Amino acid sequence: MAEARHRKWHVFQTxxxxxxxxxxxxxxxxxxxxKEKGLFTVVLSGGGLIDWLCKLLEPPYKDSIEWxxxxxxxxxxxxxxYEDPDSNYKLAMDGFLSKVGIPNKNIYAIDKHYAADGNAEHCAALYEECLRNLVKQNILPLCPNGKYPQFDLQLLGMGPDGHMASLFPGHPQINxxxxxxxxxxxxxxLPPRRITFTLPVINSASYNLMAVCDDHTEQCPRSIADIFKHNNLALPASHLTAHVENMWYLDKAAASLL
Incomplete structure (x- = not known):
């Protein structure tokens, strides 16, 4: 394991x-x-993440995790x-969530009707309302500063351009x-309409795990090098921190310029 500033990182061969x-x-x-609090709040992203999580569907995890x-x-x-191939919800349900015993009421997707209508603003407002209600129900705690929800673990990915979640370089959502x-x-x-956690919410998680595998592009290793060597703050993923641990998992290709 190596460290760069506030980041811990591992490089894997495959x-x-x-x-x-x-x-x-x-x-x-x-x-x-x-064990500590009787529940586990985990945040998913899109991209290749669901494929990488599929090891949890195998022994010893599938039958030992308290789903x-x-x-x-x-x-x-x-x-x-929800049924659109672009939906992160569909990707996660088809590839992972439908195969384990997580109660449906514990799976928090964006509003079905506004999503189908393409109303991003309403979807964002309703998702925030959902999170605030879960704080009131003691499902989600607030982080120490009392301003943002604190998830236990966020499983994140980075795009070749250095974006994370739907926070993109040169766009105002990062602020x-x-x-x-x-x-x-x-x-x-694409698609152009999205909702996304804001940066303070992302950085309030107890643990953030960023997984990056290079799909034979030149841009991804350059972005990783810009983040780890130069802390290039023009790339949203450079801003990633966590309350307890900020961990990066990189495959050999993604880390080739480090």
Missing amino acids: KDELSVAMAKYTAHLSAKFC SKWHVFWVDERVCA VKDKWVTHITDSPK
Whole structure:
């Protein structure tokens, strides 16, 4: 394991090794928080994350994790119908969530009707309202400063351009501090309408795990080098911190310029 400023990072030879490590990390924190407070709040993202999480569907994890105590959220979501192939909800349900025993009431998707209508602003407002209600129900605690919800673990990914969640370089959403959830209607990555946690919410998590695998692009290793060597704050992923631990898992290709 290496460290760069406030980041801890591991480099894995293959995506499969990264996936094995991610399963171990997630299962460990699930056991820790279920023991300490009786539940585990975990935030998912899109991209390749669900494929990498599939090791949790294998022994020893599938039958040992206390799935009924999981509460599942999304760090960002494409504003589209649940059945749309672009939906992060569909991706997670089809590839992972439908195969484990997480109660449906513990899976917090964006509003179905406004999503189908493409109303990003309303979807963001309703998702924030959902989070605030869960704070009132003692499902979600607030972070020490009392301003933002504190999730146990967020499982994140970074785009080749250095974006995370739906916080993109050169877009104003990275600067939003007065909301928990904001929206974007001109995402440079399709589809254009999305909701996303704001940066203060992302950075209030107890544990953040950023997983990056290079899909044979030149841009991704350059972005990783810009973040780790130069702390290039023009890249949203450079701003990632966490209350307890900010961990990066990189495959060999993504880390090739470090």
